[in-house]
Amino acid sequence: MPENIGEFVFPGDVVRDLKVVNGVILRGPGLHSHEEPNCLLVTRAGKLCFKPPNVYWVEGHFKRYYPKKGDLVVGIIKKSGNVCKVDIGSSEVASLSLLSFEGATKKQKPDLQVGDVVYAKLLSAHREMEPELVCVDSYYKAGKLGPLSNDGFVMNVSLNFVNRILDVNSLLLRALGQKYVFEIAVGMNGKVWINGQRTIDVLNLMNALLAAERESNSNIVNVCRRYLT
Amino acid sequence: MEVESNVNLSMREVNCKLGMFTRPDGSVFISQGETAVIVGIYGPIEVKPHKILINKASVETHYCPKSGMPGIADKLCESILHNVCEAALASALYPRSSIVIIIQEMQNCGGIIPCAINACCLALLNAGTDMKFLFASASCGLDDEGNFHLDPDDLFLETAAASFIFVFDSIGKGLIASHTSGSFNLAQYQSALELCKKAAEGIFDFYKSTIKKDLKDKI
Numbered sequence: 001m002p003e004n005i006g007e008f009v010f011p012g013d014v015v016r017d018l019k020v021v022n023g024v025i026l027r028g029p030g031l032h033s034h035e036e037p038n039c040l041l042v043t044r045a046g047k048l049c050f051k052p053p054n055v056y057w058v059e060g061h062f063k064r065y066y067p068k069k070g071d072l073v074v075g076i077i078k079k080s081g082n083v084c085k086v087d088i089g090s091s092e093v094a095s096l097s098l099l100s101f102e103g104a105t106k107k108q109k110p111d112l113q114v115g116d117v118v119y120a121k122l123l124s125a126h127r128e129m130e131p132e133l134v135c136v137d138s139y140y141k142a143g144k145l146g147p148l149s150n151d152g153f154v155m156n157v158s159l160n161f162v163n164r165i166l167d168v169n170s171l172l173l174r175a176l177g178q179k180y181v182f183e184i185a186v187g188m189n190g191k192v193w194i195n196g197q198r199t200i201d202v203l204n205l206m207n208a209l210l211a212a213e214r215e216s217n218s219n220i221v222n223v224c225r226r227y228l229t
Numbered sequence: 230m231e232v233e234s235n236v237n238l239s240m241r242e243v244n245c246k247l248g249m250f251t252r253p254d255g256s257v258f259i260s261q262g263e264t265a266v267i268v269g270i271y272g273p274i275e276v277k278p279h280k281i282l283i284n285k286a287s288v289e290t291h292y293c294p295k296s297g298m299p300g301i302a303d304k305l306c307e308s309i310l311h312n313v314c315e316a317a318l319a320s321a322l323y324p325r326s327s328i329v330i331i332i333q334e335m336q337n338c339g340g341i342i343p344c345a346i347n348a349c350c351l352a353l354l355n356a357g358t359d360m361k362f363l364f365a366s367a368s369c370g371l372d373d374e375g376n377f378h379l380d381p382d383d384l385f386l387e388t389a390a391a392s393f394i395f396v397f398d399s400i401g402k403g404l405i406a407s408h409t410s411g412s413f414n415l416a417q418y419q420s421a422l423e424l425c426k427k428a429a430e431g432i433f434d435f436y437k438s439t440i441k442k443d444l445k446d447k448i
Binding site: 061091 | 248254255272273274275276283317319322323324325326327354355356357358359360361362363398399400436437440441443444446447448
């Protein structure tokens, strides 16, 4: 067990004495293999986190998204056609086939225009290849995925704020939901789509999210209250 | 190596502000005495077809002087920064993309290169771009009587016999870049190296305390 769990680590640091289960260490962003056994090389600045039995990652403040397989993302259509190009905020545009929607056939395809917003899942994300999106799950059902309404609004937040919004213990969405009726789609890529009943509601929600991003978890409810009154 | 006794061991005051721009992925304003630069980082982003590398990210550095187009001296500064950043970045993790580093000179009162190098490192930390190690730069000047002066300003450099710029990595405090001008002997070079290494250790501590303070509320 490394002694610096929960402490800050910096690029070039080496984390030693890691817990190995069946010869495997699961490492998240910011950690890379090191030539010595049982050690990992840190490449990002942040807090070293550990989850039993063998998962390690570095938690920092990042704005740039790097695609990961299985992530749910909010994307903006950049080019339409049989295979759309979708901007998901990564270094390369992702491709989304119009046939990968629920019930889509060659004759009956969803009508997507440039600028439309979709909530999709990353089917593949290799660093050598273009990321590929789908709007169906493995049973060919849409579930929550698919095109998002044009009445909504898309904003960008930092990647670790996304994790804080989605945290089951987070009070943020619950506090906002007490005042407003709204729909929200939170993409792991830092793009957040919000739709409310009135434009002013969406504007207030957006301001509340932007303010909450700078606040610690304990203070978020107070911030929400300020925006809700 | 014995460091001369009449050494000004104190550096000019270093101040910085992290992430004050919203558009870049990482940004920093840093001032070292009267010298000040702003650095913005974008990356990994889409790469232009003629700069694409299939095995690693292409690192682009743009140095913008206070006014006008970049001249020869600015291009030299840019190439030094490019070499240091390219050595430190773990660019193999992002093939077929590019990492863009933009350095805007705000005020040059001597020591713009070490200041810009330190700013680049802090901005890369702020952006969360993967790096193999941290890097810190320190400069020192040598006057006609053989006295060393750490972190010299432009007034000192006008009359200096020699000036040295060193860049160190954070792992073994090894030298990763060295730029010198003027005339000096080997012993003086060694003394300057030792002096700058001590100063660089202080800069590494400065990075760490700055980043800790910045991240405390955000995670």
